[in-house]
Amino acid sequence: MSPVMLNSIRTCLGCRARSEPALLVRIAAQGDEAVVDHDRRLPGRGAWVHPTQQCAERALRAIPRALRQRHLDTSPIARWAQDGLA
Template structure:
C-alpha cells in the first residue's frame, strides 16, 4: 500500500508559473530570469541573483511567447527583451553555467580528465556524461569515446584550450562527469544550448551556426 497523501513525508518542491505558457510547475523545470533596471531580462541559471524573478520553460515555444509580453505580465513592468534576445541570452548563460559546473566537477574530484581516465571511467561504467572539445579530433576517434557518442552519452563543447583551462592543464580534449547531480545539472544546460532560435514573424537575416 502507498503511504497516505497527508503523511508529512517530503517537502513539496516550490512551483512557479512559466511566463510563456502560464503553466505552474516545479521551478527546477524552468529558467529563472531577473529584470534589470534597463528593462532587459537576464537569465539566472545558478538561482542566486538578487531581484524579483520570473520563470520560463527553456523551449523555443515558451521563449517566443514569453518575450516580451508574457514577461511584462509576470514582472508587472515593461520588458524590452525580444524573443531573439532572450534566446541568445539563455544560450550564453547556459555556456557559462556549463563552464562553472565543469570547473566545480574537476575541483570536487568528480571529473575524469583526458583520454586515459575517460576510457577507464567508461569501462567501469562510472562515466555519466562525456564532454568532447570541438577541436579534439584524436579524442573523438577513440573507440571508447566513439561508443559514448553513439550511445548518446557525449556532447561537444568548447575547445581543447577551454577544457584545459577548466581542468588546470594546457589542453584537454575529453572529460567525463562521474557524479549524478553534476551530470543532471550539466545535461540541463547542454539541452538549453540546443534550443532552436525563435520564429519572430519577420524573418531574421543571418545564418545558422550549426557545428
C-alpha cells in the first residue's frame, strides 16, 4: 500500500470504523476546549468522527486522550451533537 493511501484513511473515534476523511469531521483542541474543525486547518492533533449523533456522543470520553490533552472541555462537541451536527 502506498503512503498516500494510508494517509487518506481515518478511524472514527466513535464507532472505530475506517473511512475517508471526506466522510468524517475533524475535532481539534482550541485552548482548553475540543471544537469542530470545519475547515480542517486548526493546528495540532485531530480526532475524526462520523457526523452522526451516535458517533459524536460515543467519542466524547475518548477525545481528550486522542488529542493528548488530559483536561479538555468536550461540552462544545456534546452541544454540536445535540444541536443537529450543524
